[in-house]
Amino acid sequence: xxxxxxxxxxxxxxxxxxxxxxxxxxxxxxxxxxxxxxxxxxxxxxxxxxxxxxxxxxxxxxxxxxxxxxxxxxxxxxxxxxxxxxxxxxxxxxxxxxxxxxxxxxxxxxxxxxxxxxxxxxxxxxxxxxxxxxxxxxxxxxxxxxxxxxxxxxxxxxxxxxxxxxxxxxxxxxxxxxxxxxxxxxxxxxxxxxxxxxxxxxxxxxxxxxxxxxxxxxx
Amino acid sequence: xxxxxxxxxxxxxxxxxxxxxxxxxxxxxxxxxxxxxxxxxxxxxxxxxxxxxxxxxxxxxxxxxxxxxxxxxxxxxxxxxxxxxxxxxxxxxxxxxxxxxxxxxxxxxxxxxxxxxxxxxxxxxxxxxxxxxxxxxxxxxxxxxxxxxxxxxxxxxxxxxxxxxxxxxxxxxxxxxxxxxxxxxxxxxxxxxxxxxxxxxxxxxxxxxxxxxxxxxxxxxxxxxxxxxxxxxxxxxxxxxxxxxxxxxxxxxxxxxxxxxxxxxxxxxxxxxxxxxxxxxxxxxxxxxxxxxxxxxxxxxxxxxx
Numbered sequence: 341x342x343x344x345x346x347x348x349x350x351x352x353x354x355x356x357x358x359x360x361x362x363x364x365x366x367x368x369x370x371x372x373x374x375x376x377x378x379x380x381x382x383x384x385x386x387x388x389x390x391x392x393x394x395x396x397x398x399x400x401x402x403x404x405x406x407x408x409x410x411x412x413x414x415x416x417x418x419x420x421x422x423x424x425x426x427x428x429x430x431x432x433x434x435x436x437x438x439x440x441x442x443x444x445x446x447x448x449x450x451x452x453x454x455x456x457x458x459x460x461x462x463x464x465x466x467x468x469x470x471x472x473x474x475x476x477x478x479x480x481x482x483x484x485x486x487x488x489x490x491x492x493x494x495x496x497x498x499x500x501x502x503x504x505x506x507x508x509x510x511x512x513x514x515x516x517x518x519x520x521x522x523x524x525x526x527x528x529x530x531x532x533x534x535x536x537x538x539x540x541x542x543x544x545x546x547x548x549x550x551x552x553x554x555x556x557x558x559x
Numbered sequence: 560x561x562x563x564x565x566x567x568x569x570x571x572x573x574x575x576x577x578x579x580x581x582x583x584x585x586x587x588x589x590x591x592x593x594x595x596x597x598x599x600x601x602x603x604x605x606x607x608x609x610x611x612x613x614x615x616x617x618x619x620x621x622x623x624x625x626x627x628x629x630x631x632x633x634x635x636x637x638x639x640x641x642x643x644x645x646x647x648x649x650x651x652x653x654x655x656x657x658x659x660x661x662x663x664x665x666x667x668x669x670x671x672x673x674x675x676x677x678x679x680x681x682x683x684x685x686x687x688x689x690x691x692x693x694x695x696x697x698x699x700x701x702x703x704x705x706x707x708x709x710x711x712x713x714x715x716x717x718x719x720x721x722x723x724x725x726x727x728x729x730x731x732x733x734x735x736x737x738x739x740x741x742x743x744x745x746x747x748x749x750x751x752x753x754x755x756x757x758x759x760x761x762x763x764x765x766x767x768x769x770x771x772x773x774x775x776x777x778x779x780x781x782x783x784x785x786x787x788x789x790x791x792x793x794x795x796x797x798x799x800x801x802x803x804x805x806x807x808x809x810x811x812x813x814x815x816x817x818x819x820x821x822x823x824x825x826x827x828x829x830x831x832x833x834x835x836x837x838x839x840x841x842x843x844x845x846x847x848x849x850x851x852x853x854x855x856x857x858x859x860x861x862x863x864x865x
Contacts, residue, residue: 357841403748414741417734425842472744477777479747536838539800539849 358424360456370499370534370548374517377550381491383461384430384454385409387484392446393504401453402429404473404481409455411469427456432528441529442508452528454488463487492527492552500531500549503542507531510549518553527552568821569697571596572610576684577692579619583626584644587619589762599829602816602854604759609817612681612698614761620646621678624660625686627653628677631669638665698818707799707819709856714793717753717773718745718786725765727806729754730840732772739786740774751775752836753791760809773833792830796853797823801834804845808834808852815854828855 360382361368367379385408387401409426417423432452435444466487473482496518500510511529518524532548575596579587592615593603608614613621623645630641642653642665657665660678677685682695718740722732740746757769773791782788797820801811812832820827837849 359842361842400748405748407747407750410737410746411741411744414738414746418738418742426839427842469744472742473747474744476744476747477779478744478749482747535847536849538837539802 358422358458360424360427360458368532368548369497370546371497372499372501374496374498374514376521376523376553377495377497379492379495379550381489383457383459384488384490385412385457385461385466386452386454386486386488387481388450388452389484390448390450392449393451395447398451400479400481401484404479404485405429405453405455407473407478407482408466408469408485409457411473412457412461412465415465415469422458422460424458428533430454430456430530430532432530434528452488454490457487461487490530492530492550494523494554495530495550495552496523496525497548497550499534500547501543502545504537504545504547507547507549511551514549514551518551519556522556523553524556525551526554564824565697565821568606568610569695571598572607573692573695575607576611576695579615580622580687580692583619583623583686587615589615599827601829601831602827604762605813605816606820607817608761609813609815610697610821611684611695616761618682620656621660621680622686624657625677627657627665628661628668629686631665638669641665697821705799705814705819707797707815707823709825710796710798710853712791712793712796712853715751715753715775715791716778716780716788717751717791718776718780718782718788719755719771719773720786722770722772723767726756726760726768726770727765729770729772732770736772736774736786740776745774745776745780749775754834754836755791755831756833757831791833792828792855794828795856795858797825797856798854799852800837801850801852802846803848805840805848805850808850811852815852820854825859826857828857830855 364380364382367377369375369377385405387405389397389401391397406426406429413424413426431454433441434450435441435448436450437444441449466485470482470485474480496514498510498514500507515525530550530552532550534546534548535544537545575592578592578595589604590600592607593600596603598606604615607618611618627641627645630636630644631638638653639650642650645653647653647656654664657663657668661668663671681698684692684695720732720736722729737746751774753773753775755771755773757771758767760768763769771789773789776788780788797815799811799815799819801808816827816832832852832854835851835853837851838847840848
C-alpha cells in the first residue's frame with residue numbers, strides 16, 4: 341500500500357459537516373451596493389405570525405424555530421447521519437396593504453421566520469422533533485413550525501449596516517437599482533440576520549436584504 | 560470607597576509579591592500565595608495577572624533570571640550553578656531564557672561592562688531585597704472601556720458532561736454531549752449553553768484542566784451515563800460580554816478580574832466563574848461569537864475595611 345493510499349483512507353472518515361451558506365456562496369453575496377443574485381429553490385424551517393418584532397409571540401416563535409432546528413440536527417447527529425451547521429435566522433416581512441412595510445403600523449406586520457435547512461430533512465423528522473419538544477415541556481409554539489420551500493429566483497440583494505428601522509434607506513437604493521435595470525420588486529421582502537441583536541449595538545448590526553425581482557411590466 | 564478598595568487589593572497583592580521575593584527558591588504554590596492575599600484560589604491567579612501584568616509563573620521566572628543576572632555580575636559562581644539556582648535543569652535552557660530576556664548570553668553578559676540588567680516588567684517590580692518591595696504599578700485598563708453589569712441570577716439546574724484536557728478541545732465534548740440531549744427534545748429555544756472552567760489553563764497543565772459543558776434543564780431531567788446534574792449558584796454576578804473567538808476568552812477574564820474588579824468596590828465569592836454562549840459556534844464566524852462571562856460577587860456587606 342502506498343503512502344497516498346494510506347492518507348486517503350485515514351482522511352476518509354465521516355463526510356464533512358455541511359455549511360449551506362458556504363455551499364451557496366453566490367446567493368449570500370453581501371455588498372455595500374445593490375447587486376443581482378440568482379437563487380435556487382431552498383428548503384427552510386419556517387414559523388409565521390403577525391405583530392411587532394420583539395413582541396411576545398415573535399420571541400416565542402424564534403425560540404420554537406431554533407428548538408426545532410437544533411432537535412432535528414442533533415437527532416440526525418446522534419444517529420450518525422450527515423452533520424450540518426444550523427443556519428442563521430432569516431425572515432420575510434409584509435403587510436396586508438402589500439410589501440411596503442413603511443406604510444403599515446408595526447403591530448400589523450406579518451412575518452415568516454426562517455432557518456435554511458438541508459434538502460434531505462424530511463417532514464417526518466420535523467414531526468418527531470416537535471413531539472419530543474412538546475413532551476419535554478418546551479412550549480406549544482413549536483407546533484406551528486413547518487418545512488417550506490422558497491423559490492425566489494432572481495433577486496436584488498444588498499448589505500444593510502445599522503438599525504433595523506433604517507432599512508427603508510437601503511431598500512430605496514435597491515428599488516432604484518432594480519428600476520435602472522428594468523426590473524421591479526415582486527414578492528416578499530426577505531432579510532438574513534448576520535448579527536446578533538442581543539449584544540451588537542444597533543449601529544453595527546449587519547443584515548442582508550433581499551427582494552425578488554421580475555422584468556418591469558410595460559403598462 | 561473605590562480608591563480604598565483598589566488600594567486594599569494592592570496591599571493584599573503586595574504581601575504576595577514580598578513573599579515571592581523572600582522565597583524565590585521555594586515551590587511557591589498558588590494556594591499558599593492566594594491564602595496570603597486572602598483571595599479565593601478560584602480567582603487569585605487572574606487577579607494577579609490582571610493587576611501585575613504577568614502570570615505568577617512568568618513573574619517568578621523573571622525574578623529568578625534577574626537574580627541570576629546580578630549573581631553573574633557580582634560573583635564568581637559558575638554559570639551552571641547559577642542556572643540551577645534559577646530553576647533550570649540545563650545550561651542550554653538557561654542560556655535560551657536568559658538571551659530572550661536580556662538579549663545577551665549569560666557568559667557574554669558576565670564579561671561585558673554593563674553593570675546590571677533587568678527584564679521588561681509592566682509592574683516596574685524587579686528582583687530586589689524583599690524589604691525594598693513597597694510598591695508596584697497596577698496595569699491600567701487600556702483600550703475600550705469594559706462594560707460590566709451586576710446581575711442577580713437564580714440558581715440554575717444544569718445537565719453537564721465533564722471535559723478533562725486542553726480547553727481548546729472542549730468542542731469535542733460538546734459534540735458528544737449535545738446530540739444526546741437534542742434527540743430527547745432537551746434543547747428548546749430558551750435553553751442556556753454554559754461552560755464552567757474549574758481550572759485556569761495558565762496554572763493547571765492543559766492535560767488536567769477540568770471543564771463542564773452545561774445545558775440548563777428542569778427538575779424532570781435525571782443524570783444518565785456520562786451526563787451529571789449540578790446547580791449553578793444563584794446570587795450576584797459581575798457580567799461582561801466577550802466579543803470574538805473563544806481562544807481569546809482568557810484576556811477578557813483577566814481584564815474583568817484583574818482590572819475591573821479591584822476598582823469596583825466588590826469582592827468575589829469562592830466559586831468558579833462561568834461563561835454563557837449566546838450563539839452557535841458551528842454556524843457563526845469566530846469574530847462574531849458572543850459570550851457572557853459571569854464572575855460571582857460576594858454580598859456587599861462583607862467588604863472588609865482593613
